[in-house]
Amino acid sequence: MSEQEIREGLRVAVWDEPPLDFDPDALIAQAEKVRTRRRALVSVGVGTALVVVSAFALPTLFSPSRPDSANVAESPTRSSAVTAPPAPNSQQVEKVAVQAVKRLHLILPSAIGVVPEYVDDGRGVPVPPMAVGRFGWFIRFEDTIGPTAIQLQIGGHMTDEKYCGGFETCRQEAESDGSKVIIAEHYEGAEMIESMVTHVRTNGTAVTVTSFSYNPLTGSGIRKTVPIGSGGLRVLATDPQISWD
Amino acid sequence: MRKADEQGFREFAASHAASLRRTAYLFCGDWHTAEDLMQASLMKMYLAWKRAKDLDNVTAYARKVLLRTWLDEKRRPWRRAEQHDGELPDTADATADPDLTSSRLWARELVHAALLQVPPRQRAVLVLRYFEDLSVAEVSVAMGCTEGTVKSQTARGLVALRAAVEKLDSSTAGRVAS
Numbered sequence: 001m002s003e004q005e006i007r008e009g010l011r012v013a014v015w016d017e018p019p020l021d022f023d024p025d026a027l028i029a030q031a032e033k034v035r036t037r038r039r040a041l042v043s044v045g046v047g048t049a050l051v052v053v054s055a056f057a058l059p060t061l062f063s064p065s066r067p068d069s070a071n072v073a074e075s076p077t078r079s080s081a082v083t084a085p086p087a088p089n090s091q092q093v094e095k096v097a098v099q100a101v102k103r104l105h106l107i108l109p110s111a112i113g114v115v116p117e118y119v120d121d122g123r124g125v126p127v128p129p130m131a132v133g134r135f136g137w138f139i140r141f142e143d144t145i146g147p148t149a150i151q152l153q154i155g156g157h158m159t160d161e162k163y164c165g166g167f168e169t170c171r172q173e174a175e176s177d178g179s180k181v182i183i184a185e186h187y188e189g190a191e192m193i194e195s196m197v198t199h200v201r202t203n204g205t206a207v208t209v210t211s212f213s214y215n216p217l218t219g220s221g222i223r224k225t226v227p228i229g230s231g232g233l234r235v236l237a238t239d240p241q242i243s244w245d
Numbered sequence: 246m247r248k249a250d251e252q253g254f255r256e257f258a259a260s261h262a263a264s265l266r267r268t269a270y271l272f273c274g275d276w277h278t279a280e281d282l283m284q285a286s287l288m289k290m291y292l293a294w295k296r297a298k299d300l301d302n303v304t305a306y307a308r309k310v311l312l313r314t315w316l317d318e319k320r321r322p323w324r325r326a327e328q329h330d331g332e333l334p335d336t337a338d339a340t341a342d343p344d345l346t347s348s349r350l351w352a353r354e355l356v357h358a359a360l361l362q363v364p365p366r367q368r369a370v371l372v373l374r375y376f377e378d379l380s381v382a383e384v385s386v387a388m389g390c391t392e393g394t395v396k397s398q399t400a401r402g403l404v405a406l407r408a409a410v411e412k413l414d415s416s417t418a419g420r421v422a423s
Binding site: 001003006007010011013014017018020022024025027028030031034035 | 251254255258259262263266267270271276280283284287288291292360371372375376378403406407410
C-alpha cells in the first residue's frame with residue numbers, strides 16, 4: 001500500500017460522515033457555565049485555605065504567651081536561672097530517699113515496711129520519670145489496705161503545663177519563701193485516682209511527689225482512692241527537713 | 246469576553262467544527278466520540294480564546310488541542326471503548342452503486358480495522374500527515390515533539406498500518422474462500 005493509497009483511503013473513509021448539528025451559541029453558554037463553576041471552586045478553595053491558615057495563625061498571633069521583643073531580650077537570663085539547676089547525683093538521691101522514708105512515717109503513721117525503690121532515667125522504670133534529667137524513685141510501703149508506693153522525682157523545672165496536662169484539676173499556690181506549689185488531681189467519677197504535688201523551688205529545681213490508686217511498682221493492687229492525698233504529698237514535697245538540693 | 250472576541254470565536258468554531266470532527270473521527274474511529282472530542286476541544290479553545298486568537302496559526306493550535314484532548318481521554322482509566330462483537334447483518338442497498346460502495350466500504354474498513362490497530366501516537370502522525378496534509382514541521386508542532394520523532398513515528402506507523410491491512414486482506418480472503 002503506497003502513501004498515495006493511504007491518503008485516498010483516509011479521504012474516502014469519512015464519506016459516511018453524519019450531518020453536523022453544531023450550535024456555537026450553545027457551546028459558548030456551556031463554556032461560560034464551566035468558567036463560572038471553576039471560578040466558584042477556586043473561590044471556595046481560597047476561602048477554605050484562608051480559614052485554615054487563620055485558624056492556626058490567629059491563636060499564635062494573639063496568644064498572651066507569645067514572646068515579644070522585650071521578653072526575648074530578657075529570656076536568656078530567666079532561662080538560665082530556671083532551666084539550669086544543679087542536677088542531683090545518685091548519692092544525693094539516696095540521701096534524700098532515706099530522709100523521705102523517715103518523714104513518711106509522720107504523714108502516714110500506719111505505714112509499715114517503708115523502703116525506697118530506686119530507679120533512674122528510663123531504665124527498668126515501672127512509671128517513667130516525667131522528663132530526661134529528672135531523677136525518680138519510689139517509696140514502697142504497706143498501709144491498712146495493702147502494699148503500694150508513691151513516686152518522687154527531682155530535677156529541673158518544666159513548664160507549668162507539663163505538670164497539669166491530663167489532670168481534671170490543677171492549681172498553683174505560692175509559698176512564703178517565694179517558691180510555688182502546683183497541685184494536680186485526676187479523678188474517676190468522684191474518686192481521686194492520682195494526686196501529684198510539685199514544689200517549684202526558688203533555685204529552679206522541682207520536687208514532684210505522686211500518689212496513685214494502685215501500686216505503681218506492680219501495676220496491681222487497685223484501691224478506691226490514693227493512699228496519700230494532696231495535703232500529705234504537699235507536706236512531703238515542701239518538707240524543709242529533707243535536703244532536696 | 247468582549248463581544249468582538251466572542252463573535253470571532255463563533256466564526257472560528259462554525260468554520261472549523263466539521264474539519265475538527267473529521268480529524269477526531271480518524272483518531273478515534275467513532276463519530277459520537279469524535280463529536281464529543283470536537284466539542285471539548287472548542288470549549289477549551291473558547292476558555293483560552295483571549296490568548297489563542299492572537300496566534301499566527303489558530304487552526305494549528307486547535308488541531309493541537311484536539312490531539313491533546315483525545316490522548317488525555319484515552320489515558321483516563323474510566324474511559325472504556327465500545328466493544329464490538331457479533332456480526333452486523335448484511336442488507337443490500339438497491340440504490341447504491343455496487344463498485345463505488347465496495348470501494349468506500351473497503352476504505353471504512355481500512356480506518357476501523359487497520360488504522361485503529363496502529364498505536365495512538367503513530368495513528369495521530371499518520372492522520373495529520375496523510376489526511377490533514379501537514380508537513381513534518383507542522384506535525385511536530387501539533388504533537389509537541391521533534392521533527393525526527395515525527396519521521397520515526399511516521400515510518401513505524403506506516404509499517405504497522407500495512408501489516409494491519411495485509412492481515413485484514415488475508416482474513417477477508419479467507420472468509421470469501423470458505
